[in-house]
Amino acid sequence: MKNVVVGIDVGGTNTVYGxxxxxxxIYGEGSIPTQAYQNFEDWSEALHKSIDDKMKELxxxxxxxxxxxxxxxxxxxxxxxxxxxxxxxxGKQNVVTTFKSLFGEDKxxxxxxxxxxxxxxxxxxxxxxxxxxxxxxxxxxxxxxGVVVNHQVVYGLDGNAGELGHxxxxxxxxxxxxxxxxxxxxxxxxxxxxxxxxxxxxxENVPSELRGLSFEEVTSEKIYKAAQKDDQIALMAFExxxxxxxxxxxxxxxxxxxxxxxxxxxxxxxxxxxxxxxxRYMEENLCFIYKDKIKVLLSxxxxxxxxxxxxxxxxxxxxx
Amino acid sequence: MKNVVVGIDVGGTNTVYGxxxxxxxIYGEGSIPTQAYQNFEDWSEALHKSIDDKMKELxxxxxxxxxxxxxxxxxxxxxxxxxxxxxxxxGKQNVVTTFKSLFGEDKxxxxxxxxxxxxxxxxxxxxxxxxxxxxxxxxxxxxxxGVVVNHQVVYGLDGNAGELGHxxxxxxxxxxxxxxxxxxxxxxxxxxxxxxxxxxxxxENVPSELRGLSFEEVTSEKIYKAAQKDDQIALMAFExxxxxxxxxxxxxxxxxxxxxxxxxxxxxxxxxxxxxxxxRYMEENLCFIYKDKIKVLLSxxxxxxxxxxxxxxxxxxxxx
Numbered sequence: 001m002k003n004v005v006v007g008i009d010v011g012g013t014n015t016v017y018g019x020x021x022x023x024x025x026i027y028g029e030g031s032i033p034t035q036a037y038q039n040f041e042d043w044s045e046a047l048h049k050s051i052d053d054k055m056k057e058l059x060x061x062x063x064x065x066x067x068x069x070x071x072x073x074x075x076x077x078x079x080x081x082x083x084x085x086x087x088x089x090x091g092k093q094n095v096v097t098t099f100k101s102l103f104g105e106d107k108x109x110x111x112x113x114x115x116x117x118x119x120x121x122x123x124x125x126x127x128x129x130x131x132x133x134x135x136x137x138x139x140x141x142x143x144x145x146g147v148v149v150n151h152q153v154v155y156g157l158d159g160n161a162g163e164l165g166h167x168x169x170x171x172x173x174x175x176x177x178x179x180x181x182x183x184x185x186x187x188x189x190x191x192x193x194x195x196x197x198x199x200x201x202x203x204e205n206v207p208s209e210l211r212g213l214s215f216e217e218v219t220s221e222k223i224y225k226a227a228q229k230d231d232q233i234a235l236m237a238f239e240x241x242x243x244x245x246x247x248x249x250x251x252x253x254x255x256x257x258x259x260x261x262x263x264x265x266x267x268x269x270x271x272x273x274x275x276x277x278x279x280r281y282m283e284e285n286l287c288f289i290y291k292d293k294i295k296v297l298l299s300x301x302x303x304x305x306x307x308x309x310x311x312x313x314x315x316x317x318x319x320x
Numbered sequence: 321m322k323n324v325v326v327g328i329d330v331g332g333t334n335t336v337y338g339x340x341x342x343x344x345x346i347y348g349e350g351s352i353p354t355q356a357y358q359n360f361e362d363w364s365e366a367l368h369k370s371i372d373d374k375m376k377e378l379x380x381x382x383x384x385x386x387x388x389x390x391x392x393x394x395x396x397x398x399x400x401x402x403x404x405x406x407x408x409x410x411g412k413q414n415v416v417t418t419f420k421s422l423f424g425e426d427k428x429x430x431x432x433x434x435x436x437x438x439x440x441x442x443x444x445x446x447x448x449x450x451x452x453x454x455x456x457x458x459x460x461x462x463x464x465x466g467v468v469v470n471h472q473v474v475y476g477l478d479g480n481a482g483e484l485g486h487x488x489x490x491x492x493x494x495x496x497x498x499x500x501x502x503x504x505x506x507x508x509x510x511x512x513x514x515x516x517x518x519x520x521x522x523x524e525n526v527p528s529e530l531r532g533l534s535f536e537e538v539t540s541e542k543i544y545k546a547a548q549k550d551d552q553i554a555l556m557a558f559e560x561x562x563x564x565x566x567x568x569x570x571x572x573x574x575x576x577x578x579x580x581x582x583x584x585x586x587x588x589x590x591x592x593x594x595x596x597x598x599x600r601y602m603e604e605n606l607c608f609i610y611k612d613k614i615k616v617l618l619s620x621x622x623x624x625x626x627x628x629x630x631x632x633x634x635x636x637x638x639x640x
Binding site: 158247250254256257 | 452453470477480483484486488491498500503567570571577605607608609613614
């Protein structure tokens, strides 16, 4: 009998899962369309059925030991998804209670937000193995973060710690989805770099293939592709985004002085276009006591299975 | 036989110590003038002699179990005081090796910086008893901090974590002793509020008793006394300082979401003059997920023995 956990990554569009052993081997994968379910109960049951079918397909040799889930606004302490704006269901939805009743009361069910799951994944299966202190920065639609101090994820008072995307980068700056202005994620994220492109299009005079696209049409992938063709606006946007991220990381260093920052998610796939200016500006802005010590790395889980592995790692970390 | 530890607080002017039991009772106290010793060895020997004499005075019933020291630039990991600018000796001075050779190799000797010692003191003897996550902000000449996450002081990669005074509050702002511009401590500290007073004297037209004093003459105590007499400049300086600290605490909340912030040290003795605006602006600036949850409190160790108790608590915490 092989013990496995189910690692579940809840996205606004799809919910993806994998059947994962302790060493990070994935024996089966599946997904259901998150958006197709209007309420939490229907989604939970459909997900349970899909996993159940997958387990039958795999045969009798596998036993589910626990379930780990990374979800937007997933709260580790309460076990609930709380007011996730990108999901169809509102309010507090109790993942732990619901999935225990579906899979069995004896199963471990553990929930956290997607960035914390990424941090646990990096710690268990990725580049942060053996690191005592590190921070994962997820650069997707927003900027998420998972902070690890003394080998433990920092959850704080109520499970909402490590929201570095909502540290104010510029007072009275860009409007943020949280209702305030100037949050870091309005500058540094897939959406942030797009806003920076439009700022540059407004303020600079150089030609750019991005001048032909509307705000709705521009994506961070298109900016990356333009940068690869030496598009000046795209290159300036990466420089500016890396500068802002580097300045922010220099501040974060004074908080927990991590051994490394890991960049994860869509924008991190731009590789050196984002990594190089981030490192350079971080070093330039660090207080002298922190200089030449702190690494900035791309996540070693930067592929399609990363979020699933992170969620699985969360369950395994709890089971150990 | 009563087991005690020696709690030592190293200041630029005086080195103060206390003989402290597990419950925080102080059986004897003493001090030597730090400035009188030109090198680290002479200071160490004088301190050892003073403690030794004090122990003889107390009699045979007390046994030294360990030594805890809080010192400027005291590094928990290396056991060294490293390049402390306010002390007579330069470079790395190994406290652990030196004091073990003076007091006995079997004695525990533990060193940290003054702000971390204050945090441990707050945790063991003060208002943070039982709190999992909290942050102590020390408001002296500079702004120091001790960050506690999951009941542990955050030391980071190399013992220098938790220097929140060197997070940039305003880009290209006031010149800081660290060589950069705009660090939080240039605005929020005993020195910071004095700089703010001079900024206000330059920019406002209201009368103030502080107009008769030079930059060298003004102290945070004099600003406090002026505020108690409703001096408009002094009141505005406290409002402005609390505003900046409140805005900074709102950012720190997104990092580790502490149960409480504790204000400690000289400027914290101004009580509500600093506490009230800090609380108000923190709440106003917090991201909605953190509102109405986080306390801002005055340290319960805000008296003359606090630093000694903190250093003693550090040794006791390590011995447990």
